[in-house]
Amino acid sequence: MRLDPQVKERLKKAFSEELIAKREMVTVFSASLLSSEEMQKILIQFPQFATSQVANKIDPTVIGGFVIQSGSRLIDLSIRNALHLLKKQLYESN
Amino acid sequence: MENLGIDIKLLIAQLINFGLFFFIYKKFIAGPFVTMMQGEKKKDADRKKLLEDVAKQKETLAHQEKIAKEEIHKKTEESLKAVHRAAELEKGILIKKAHEESIEIVKKAGKQIEEERHQMEKQYKETLVKMSIMTVEHVLKDFLTEDMQKQVNAKVLSNLEKK
Numbered sequence: 001m002r003l004d005p006q007v008k009e010r011l012k013k014a015f016s017e018e019l020i021a022k023r024e025m026v027t028v029f030s031a032s033l034l035s036s037e038e039m040q041k042i043l044i045q046f047p048q049f050a051t052s053q054v055a056n057k058i059d060p061t062v063i064g065g066f067v068i069q070s071g072s073r074l075i076d077l078s079i080r081n082a083l084h085l086l087k088k089q090l091y092e093s094n
Numbered sequence: 095m096e097n098l099g100i101d102i103k104l105l106i107a108q109l110i111n112f113g114l115f116f117f118i119y120k121k122f123i124a125g126p127f128v129t130m131m132q133g134e135k136k137k138d139a140d141r142k143k144l145l146e147d148v149a150k151q152k153e154t155l156a157h158q159e160k161i162a163k164e165e166i167h168k169k170t171e172e173s174l175k176a177v178h179r180a181a182e183l184e185k186g187i188l189i190k191k192a193h194e195e196s197i198e199i200v201k202k203a204g205k206q207i208e209e210e211r212h213q214m215e216k217q218y219k220e221t222l223v224k225m226s227i228m229t230v231e232h233v234l235k236d237f238l239t240e241d242m243q244k245q246v247n248a249k250v251l252s253n254l255e256k257k
Contacts, residue, residue, distance in 0.1 A: 030247070032240045038247055045254045063234045064246035077250045079234060083227050090223045 019071070026052040029059040029067040029078075042066065046075070 003011075026049045028034060028042060034056045043050050049070060059067070064079035238246070 031238070031243045034247065035244075038244070038251070041251045045251060060235065063231060064238055064243050065250045066247060077254075079246065080231070083231060087223055087227045091220060 024052050026054045026068060026070045028054060028056045029062055029069065030056065031058070031060055031062045031064055033058060034066065042068070 028039065034042075039054065039056060043054065046068065049068070052070065062078040062080055063083075065077045065082070067078050067081070068075040
């Protein structure tokens with residue numbers, strides 16, 4: 001199926017805009033709502049997200065710690081991930 | 095002569111008669127009879143000889159048969175011995191082969207058992223790890239209070255600062 005070049009161009013533009021918006025949007029997942037002080041500390045540790053729009057979402061599966069998601073990038077500092085890594089280490093320790 | 099009672103003519107006639115009788119007897123009766131008798135005698139001798147030959151041949155045949163039987167018996171014995179030897183050899187080879195195969199089977203079985211044991215241990219370990227992690231997750235989810243979660247966050251941030 002051939003797309004009209006103009007439609008194609010508009011779609012491309014829309015997708016890239018959405019992607020940029022997503023990239024700029026940073027979500028911090030935690031087991032309980034983070035205080036502004038905690039959020040501030042997090043942003044100090046990750047200055048690359050300082051200019052981004054940051055939102056905090058509750059995810060009980062995180063258990064403890066937090067997960068930072070920015071676009072397709074994921075920084076997992078949760079107990080869930082720590083347990084996952086521990087499980088992996090135990091599997092591989094044989 | 096006449097005085098003696100001998101008639102010359104009759105004598106001559108009788109002599110001629112005798113001569114004729116002798117000739118005829120010899121020619122047609124005694125000759126063939128003797129020939130026949132000689133033939134019969136010869137035939138008897140031939141028969142006797144034939145019988146002797148037959149008996150001799152029979153004896154020879156019996157002897158040859160005996161020799162042949164002995165030969166056959168000997169050859170049969172030899173063949174049986176050879177077959178027995180071959181069978182023993184084959185038996186030995188088969189036993190050796192079976193022994194080797196059994197060793198191989200035992201080895202394979204041992205290896206398989208070892209692999210299965212290893213697999214089972216691995217599965218057991220995986221299950222144990224999975225269950226342990228699940229238990230920890232469950233416990234942490236249930237017992238980690240908000241304050242504790244904040245402490246965890248603080249610890250994570252402090253670790254990051256250290257790095």
